[in-house]
Amino acid sequence: MRVLAALSGGVDSAVAAARAVDAGHEVVGVHMALSRNRAQMRTGSRGCCSIEDAGDARRAADVLGIPYYVWDLSERFEDTVIADFLSEYEAGRTPNPCVRCNEHIKFDALLDKALALGFDAVCTGHYARAGLDDDGLPLLRRSVDPAKDQSYVLAVMGPRRLARAMFPLGDVPSKEQVRAEAAARGLSVSAKPDSYDICFVADGDTQGFLRDRLGSRPGEIVTADGTVLGEHDGAYGFTVGQRKGLNLGRPAPDGRPRYVLSIEPVQNRVVVGSAADLTVGAVDGEDAVWFVPAPEDWIDCSLQVRAHGGAVPVRARTTAGGGLRIEVDDDRLRGVAPGQSAVLYRGDRVLGQATVSAAHPAAARTA
Amino acid sequence: MTPEAVAAMTAHLSAGNPSSLHTAGRAARRVVEESRERLAAAVGARPSEVIFTSGGTEADNLAVKGLFWARRTADQQRRRVVVSSVEHHAVLDPAEWLATHEGAELVFLDVDADGRVDPQALAAELAVHGERTALVSVMWANNEVGAVQPVTEITRVAAAHGVPVHSDAVQAVGQVPVDFAGAGLDALTLTGHKLGGPVGAGALLARRGLELTPVLHGGGQERGVRSGTLDVAGIAALAVAVEQAVTERAAVTARLSALRDSLVDGVRAAVPDAVLRGPTGPDRLPANAHFTFPGCEGDSLLFLLDSAGVECSTGSACQAGVPQPSHVLLAMGLDEPTARGALRFSLGRTSTEEDVAALLAALPGVVERARVAGMVGVR
Numbered sequence: 211m212r213v214l215a216a217l218s219g220g221v222d223s224a225v226a227a228a229r230a231v232d233a234g235h236e237v238v239g240v241h242m243a244l245s246r247n248r249a250q251m252r253t254g255s256r257g258c259c260s261i262e263d264a265g266d267a268r269r270a271a272d273v274l275g276i277p278y279y280v281w282d283l284s285e286r287f288e289d290t291v292i293a294d295f296l297s298e299y300e301a302g303r304t305p306n307p308c309v310r311c312n313e314h315i316k317f318d319a320l321l322d323k324a325l326a327l328g329f330d331a332v333c334t335g336h337y338a339r340a341g342l343d344d345d346g347l348p349l350l351r352r353s354v355d356p357a358k359d360q361s362y363v364l365a366v367m368g369p370r371r372l373a374r375a376m377f378p379l380g381d382v383p384s385k386e387q388v389r390a391e392a393a394a395r396g397l398s399v400s401a402k403p404d405s406y407d408i409c410f411v412a413d414g415d416t417q418g419f420l421r422d423r424l425g426s427r428p429g430e431i432v433t434a435d436g437t438v439l440g441e442h443d444g445a446y447g448f449t450v451g452q453r454k455g456l457n458l459g460r461p462a463p464d465g466r467p468r469y470v471l472s473i474e475p476v477q478n479r480v481v482v483g484s485a486a487d488l489t490v491g492a493v494d495g496e497d498a499v500w501f502v503p504a505p506e507d508w509i510d511c512s513l514q515v516r517a518h519g520g521a522v523p524v525r526a527r528t529t530a531g532g533g534l535r536i537e538v539d540d541d542r543l544r545g546v547a548p549g550q551s552a553v554l555y556r557g558d559r560v561l562g563q564a565t566v567s568a569a570h571p572a573a574a575r576t577a
Numbered sequence: 578m579t580p581e582a583v584a585a586m587t588a589h590l591s592a593g594n595p596s597s598l599h600t601a602g603r604a605a606r607r608v609v610e611e612s613r614e615r616l617a618a619a620v621g622a623r624p625s626e627v628i629f630t631s632g633g634t635e636a637d638n639l640a641v642k643g644l645f646w647a648r649r650t651a652d653q654q655r656r657r658v659v660v661s662s663v664e665h666h667a668v669l670d671p672a673e674w675l676a677t678h679e680g681a682e683l684v685f686l687d688v689d690a691d692g693r694v695d696p697q698a699l700a701a702e703l704a705v706h707g708e709r710t711a712l713v714s715v716m717w718a719n720n721e722v723g724a725v726q727p728v729t730e731i732t733r734v735a736a737a738h739g740v741p742v743h744s745d746a747v748q749a750v751g752q753v754p755v756d757f758a759g760a761g762l763d764a765l766t767l768t769g770h771k772l773g774g775p776v777g778a779g780a781l782l783a784r785r786g787l788e789l790t791p792v793l794h795g796g797g798q799e800r801g802v803r804s805g806t807l808d809v810a811g812i813a814a815l816a817v818a819v820e821q822a823v824t825e826r827a828a829v830t831a832r833l834s835a836l837r838d839s840l841v842d843g844v845r846a847a848v849p850d851a852v853l854r855g856p857t858g859p860d861r862l863p864a865n866a867h868f869t870f871p872g873c874e875g876d877s878l879l880f881l882l883d884s885a886g887v888e889c890s891t892g893s894a895c896q897a898g899v900p901q902p903s904h905v906l907l908a909m910g911l912d913e914p915t916a917r918g919a920l921r922f923s924l925g926r927t928s929t930e931e932d933v934a935a936l937l938a939a940l941p942g943v944v945e946r947a948r949v950a951g952m953v954g955v956r
Contacts, residue, residue: 238880279880282901326950327877328884 211330213237213376216316217270217278219263221392221399222335222379224270228395229378230333231274237333239271239278242320244287245410266399273396283319290314292410296423299446302473303549306517307408308363317367321374331376336360339380340372343559348372350501352558353380362517365553365563368499420446429478431456434471439482445473448480450569451488451545458482469545471571488544491572495534495552495564502561504528511554511561513538515546521555526562534564541572578814579773579926581821586775586814595807596798605809612816616780619823620767621756628781628799629812633747633768635792636781637667640743640764641714643789643802645675648711648741650790655711659684659702659740661694661726662908663719667766668745669904672714686715691856692724692909700734707738715742717749717765721905721921722855723865725753732761741787747771747779751822752830752862757782764789767819769811773926774818778811833924834863836933840922841866843937848944854906854919864924869911870944873918877947882920885939887932890921918951 213235215227230237241264264280271278291310298305321332337353338361348369352359367375382388385404392400407414424446431440440458442448447455452470462468468482493513498504505527512521513536522540529535536552546552546569554561578586593601595609610624617624630636641658648655658672662685675681684702686694694715703710713735718725728744735742741763749755751772757765764787768779783789783800791797795804844851844866851868855861870878875891882889891903902916922936 277883279876281876323877323950327881327946 211235212328213331213333214320214324214329215239215276215333216320216335217241217267218335219266219270219399219402220335220405221389221397221402222337223267224274224335224397224399225388225392225395226333226335226376226378227270227276228274228391228397230376231276233378235331235333237274237276238329239267239274239276240320240324241267241278241280242315243280243282244284244315246284246288266402270397270399273398281320281323283315286319287311287315287410296420298549299420300424300475301549302445302475304449304547305549306363306551307410308517309366309551312363313366317364317371317375321371325374331374333376333378335379336364336377337379337382338364338377340375340377348501350560351380352555352560353377353382355382355384358385360517361555361558361560362514362551362553365501365560366499366551368563369501372501417447420444427478429480431458431480431482434481434483434487439468442480445475445478445480448473450547456482473547485544487571487573489541489572490543490546490569491538492570493536493538493546493552493566494529494568494570495536496532496567498528498532498534498562498564500562501559504562508537509561511556513543514553514555515543515550515566524554526554533567534562538572578770578775579818579821582769582774582814582818585817586810589810589813592809595809596796605807608809608813609807612812616816616819617782619820620750620765620782621758621760622765622782623758623785625785625800626757626782628783628803629807629815630779630781630799630803631777631805631808632770632779633665633745633766634667636766636768636779637665637714637743637745638671639781639789639792639803640766640783641668641671641712642675642792644712644741644743644764644787645679645681646790647788651788654709656680657682657684657706657710659686659699659710659713661686661688661715663688663692663694663721663724663905664714664716665720665745665747668714668716668743681711682709688724688908690909691860692719692722692854692905693856693860694726694731696727696730696734699731703734703738703740707740710738710740713740713742715744717744717746717755718753718862719855719905720748721903721919722867722909723748723862724855725749725860725862728760728762732763736761741784748862750819751826752864754826755823763787769815769818772818772822774815774822775811778808778815780815829926830863833928836928836930837864837866837922837924839930840924840933840936843933844868844940847937847940851944854909854911864928866922866924868920868922869906869915870918870920870947871915872951873944873947874951875917875919877950878918878920878943881943881946882936882939885935885943887936887939889936890923891919 213230215237217223217239268278291307294310295305295307324332337358339351341349343349352361389400411419427444430438432438448470471483471487472481508525508527513524514521522543524536524538526536548566550566552566553563592605595605613624613627617627658681660672676683715726715731732742743764745766747768750767763784765782770776789802791802793804797804851870854867902913906916
């Protein structure tokens with residue numbers, strides 16, 4: 211196959227490309243330029259946005275003996291991922307920009323352009339397994355190394371795009387093995403630090419980034435019954451489940467800590483309450499994508515709502531208009547916010563994905 | 578590099594330091610001075626007007642910064658730096674740096690739809706601000722769209738106001754007749770690797786009486802304005818290459834311009850809506866063809882042609898390889914989407930009719946495919 215290997219400049223994508231070459235594919239390396247004003251050197255734990263990273267990607271392509279190009283997707287990135295990040299926070303929701311990048315950039319703009327230019331697949335260094343099940347349906351599974359699994363942020367691409375994706379690192383037992391393999395192949399990025407911060411937030415200061423872009427928007431911090439407890443400088447500075455940084459002078463009547471329960475964007479209010487109020491009993495999702503026939507009746511499965519969170523048992527079914535209803539009898543599901551990505555699994559297999567539109571407290575279930 | 582330049586370079590790789598007074602140093606000095614004489618004679622300059630540099634970028638920096646500082650030192654009100662809007666970054670960026678750090682006032686000379694500067698615009702500028710102008714820099718020929726600038730008319734206009742003119746002739750030497758004295762220039766940049774010589778060797782021609790403030794300080798080897806031990810082998814190869822490029826210019830460019838014309842005709846036939854950018858006739862470099870392909874991204878075209886074995890360029894290569902819309906095309910009045918569909922074809926001594934035929938055979942399919950990919954990009 212003709213394979214486009216996305217090269218970020220990091221160790222994972224370099225080894226993934228190397229494995230695609232080993233598998234006998236005709237591989238071309240492409241580095242995506244996602245920022246117009248790129249810093250010369252990499253800083254902190256950001257992954258792919260500096261000129262140094264582009265140079266690392268080019269050196270990896272040199273070592274692998276594959277052609278290398280830079281494609282400028284910065285405008286698309288600004289218009290989709292960053293714009294979505296800001297408007298979601300503005301709307302009181304909690305976005306995951308990595309999910310949106312996979313949705314709009316890697317497995318949309320990049321993949322579509324690659325297919326249009328005659329490639330058969332796009333290869334990345336994500337930790338997940340892509341394949342076909344016994345019925346010939348596209349199958350997305352967690353990686354062999356559960357600690358590195360990225361199926362959560364990939365699920366949004368849906369089955370049609372998955373069929374064109376290649377994840378050669380899905381079956382490696384550990385990241386250490388990837389680094390060792392990189393060193394053995396003479397790839398200079400073998401010891402490069404992992405990236406985990408949001409790539410377009412310069413110093414890892416997400417709140418500062420939001421404040422710069424969205425400005426100060428003072429409002430009230432209230433309890434569920436509307437009692438005003440304090441003030442905030444911008445509701446975007448709060449996420450559901452947050453405990454620190456509320457700066458409330460008065461303790462709660464029961465002396466227990468308070469948590470952010472929800473953001474009310476129209477009134478610009480942050481609602482706080484007890485830990486018990488955070489427990490979620492049901493979740494509504496929108497824009498669902500399915501890797502299996504969409505379940506019109508309840509199915510038993512498990513739900514993951516964060517990139518690095520565990521899955522809890524739930525039942526789920528579709529609703530009218532491409533929606534999804536999830537019900538939970540497990541107190542471990544807490545602090546779910548609209549905007550988060552909800553991914554349903556059976557075992558290690560991804561069944562479907564939707565964006566959370568509403569989370570209902572478990573208290574409502576029992577009441 | 579031409580075989581002659583390679584021979585000159587390899588013959589002198591073991592040369593001594595030409596600034597040393599011992600036997601080896603004197604032998605090296607002789608090579609440098611003979612090279613200086615040969616280079617000067619080939620481009621209408623005097624040997625004492627040749628300042629050897631590490632290439633075009635250093636020569637441009639010395640011209641722009643050196644002239645600005647020297648002219649401002651002589652008269653504090655001279656702060657205006659006038660450059661064409663289609664200059665190479667080796668001129669634009671020093672000029673912008675002077676504006677940011679040294680209080681220069683940067684003035685851009687607009688170009689017409691073909692990328693050419695209007696000398697009357699310079700006349701109007703200098704009629705108002707002549708006394709406050711430190712220098713004018715207008716390239717001899719543009720590297721992207723091949724526009725040959727009216728350098729002689731520009732120097733005539735500037736001379737009336739006593740303002741020195743520098744011209745970056747990196748693309749011009751060996752392609753069009755270049756006569757430093759005849760053009761009335763005060764300073765001129767040339768470099769080896771664009772004319773069959775080595776990378777890393779170039780020169781600034783500077784009129785004998787021209788005051789330049791040094792950019793590189795040290796031993797003062799070149800006329801007291803450029804320091805650094807001279808690269809004897811590079812200089813020898815540069816001189817041979819310049820001499821050869823000038824001597825063979827008429828014959829080479831006659832062949833290349835005919836080949837270029839067949840390329841242009843062929844592209845127009847293969848892709849009827851492709852638009853040739855830049856002037857036609859004698860105002861265009863003979864080996865340059867530049868097109869915009871509507872609905873295509875230059876980097877898609879580049880990739881697909883590269884896959885088909887045709888090497889070309891979207892504009893000028895840049896640091897991280899990130900394709901930005903060309904400032905030259907934007908200055909010519911193109912909008913960003915149109916400018917993104919640009920592709921430059923440069924022909925060289927080794928280009929053949931077979932190369933052009935291979936390009937023309939691949940082009941229709943490449944453009945069709947790039948259009949589909951382009952539709953993806955704008956969706």
